Amino acid sequence: MKHRHLLPDEIDLLLDNEVGFGVAPLKAHVGECDECRARVEDERRVVASLEASPHFAPSHTFADAIMSQVPVFVPWHVTARDTLARWLPQSRPARVAAGVLATSAASILTAAILWVATQTDVLAFASGAASDELRSLLTSGARALLSVVFGDQVSVMIQAMGSTAVAVALAGLSLVAAGSIAGLRALALASSRRRV
Amino acid sequence: MPPALDLSNLPDADVVALAQQGRDAAFRELIRRYERPVFSLIYRMVRDRELAEDLAQDTFVKVLNHVDRYRAEFKFSSWLFKIANNVAIDHLRRRQLDTVSIDGSPHAQSSEAIEATSFDVAVQQESALDELEARELGSAIERAIAGLRPEYRACIMLRHVEGRSYEEIAATLDLPLGTVKTYIHRARHELRRSLDHLREDSG
Secondary structure, three states: OOOOOOOHHHHHHHHOOOOOOOHHHHHHHHHHOHHHHHHHHHHHHHHHHHHOOOOOOOOOOHHHHHHOOOOOOOOHHHHHHHHHHHHOOOOHHHHHHHHHHHHHHHHHHHHHHHHHHHOHHHHHHHHHHHHHHHHHHHHHHHHHHHHHHHOHHHHHHHHHHOHHHHHHHHHHHHHHHHHHHHHHHHHHHHHHHHHO | OOOOOOOOOOOHHHHHHHHHOOOHHHHHHHHHHHHHHHHHHHHHHHOOHHHHHHHHHHHHHHHHHOHHHOOOOOOHHHHHHHHHHHHHHHHHHHHHHHOOOOOOOOOOOOHHHHHHHOOOOOOOOOOHHHHHHHHHHOOHHHHHHHOOOHHHHHHHHHHHOOOOOHHHHHHHHOOOHHHHHHHHHHHHHHHHHHHHHHHHHHO
């Protein structure tokens, strides 16, 4: 190392304050060679000037100008979490009390559901009543629909013919609706193909 | 309303996560942290205060509008500097293409055509903004930086003004590590020569 001057890469190692096995002989050479020492010091002065370069500040309206072009969206899960957080008490004892209350309510509700599930005759009665209610709701809804689509006279006629006629009429209506949708879809497809 | 957060002590990744949750304060904190470094980088690239401010705004708008695409394994500041460098380089390339010779169109065939396509440059009065620019960019080192190629300028500033490692600069500028080292070495060499010339000229 004593017999030649430092290569550019070796000067870079010294400028970057690298430490390692190969750096010690370079430092030793710089200590002995005036020319290399002058080169390293020159480069160090450049680096020092660069490192002393300040950051410049933009105008005071910079941040506002940016934010006026950045729409800030709050994702739905964050909104849901924030809403939940608003409902939760802030203090620790109040949170513990709310937790105990919620756990008790959940336990009572679970026990009640389990008890009802074991009472088969109560369940059979309740499900029978519910299915009757549902059937009467569906029938009245279907009649109202038929009356709107076909008019009151047809509705009365279908009603006179019984529930089979209601089912046939509804099936006919479904077929007409499906046919219309298929026709519109075919028209849309044909139109898009023509555009291409 | 979520409780007010003190964001100044949080690492970048956490502030970005809050921005992804739509916290306005997190967006402002990211701007506060990086407005000066980003503006300085672009200002030193384009050397026009007003233009640098517009380009720095474009940089932040691009980054903040796509903050949901940010991946935590990449440093936020590297991503930001990458966009800033691209915005500045794109502008410099466009400006190079748009440059019109004051001596007339190069496609002009006759002296009349040359005269018709040439124009006079009006002497502009130095505005307050120009004075500010002269004061900010007038030092020997700033003039020496201005003489560098834009690629060298970006590398040397990221290395010695922003204190980034060679690896970070390579990732930020999408350059091979060896190229970054070469650019920085050449930039230092050119800066030293420019500073020597400036010293000789003033001496």
